[in-house]
Amino acid sequence: MGTWEGKTLLAIQEEEPAAFYAFWNAPNDYVSNGGESFYETVERVREVLKQIEHKYPSGNVLIVTHSVVIKCLFTIFNNNGIENLWDPPFIEDTSLTIVEKSDEGYQLILEGCTVHKNLAMKE
Numbered sequence: 001m002g003t004w005e006g007k008t009l010l011a012i013q014e015e016e017p018a019a020f021y022a023f024w025n026a027p028n029d030y031v032s033n034g035g036e037s038f039y040e041t042v043e044r045v046r047e048v049l050k051q052i053e054h055k056y057p058s059g060n061v062l063i064v065t066h067s068v069v070i071k072c073l074f075t076i077f078n079n080n081g082i083e084n085l086w087d088p089p090f091i092e093d094t095s096l097t098i099v100e101k102s103d104e105g106y107q108l109i110l111e112g113c114t115v116h117k118n119l120a121m122k123e
Contacts, residue, residue, distance in 0.1 A: 041068065041072050094116070
């Protein structure tokens with residue numbers, strides 16, 4: 001996040017309104033000050049995904065990460081452009097996504113599911 005690290009959303013919006021707007025509304029135009037662009041983040045995530053696939057060619061793998069990386073993974077899995085990064089689903093804390101990998105590519109089985117959060121609140 002570069003110079004945005006440790007700042008509140010309000011502070012970022014006040015200090016860099018154009019970049020803040022691009023981050024949320026035109027991610028393909030977002031330019032980070034001292035951090036990664038979304039293009040760079042997607043490529044970093046793609047490389048890590050390749051490493052995981054090489055190390056674990058079969059079986060189940062659990063990846064735990066934050067929402068920006070999850071949205072970058074969705075971009076890769078759906079073969080979408082960066083401009084669609086924030087398309088639904090919205091990624092909430094502790095959401096679950098299930099992806100199947102085959103020779104044909106990736107298939108999202110479950111995206112951003114939060115049913116477990118609702119169940120935990122009933123108890």
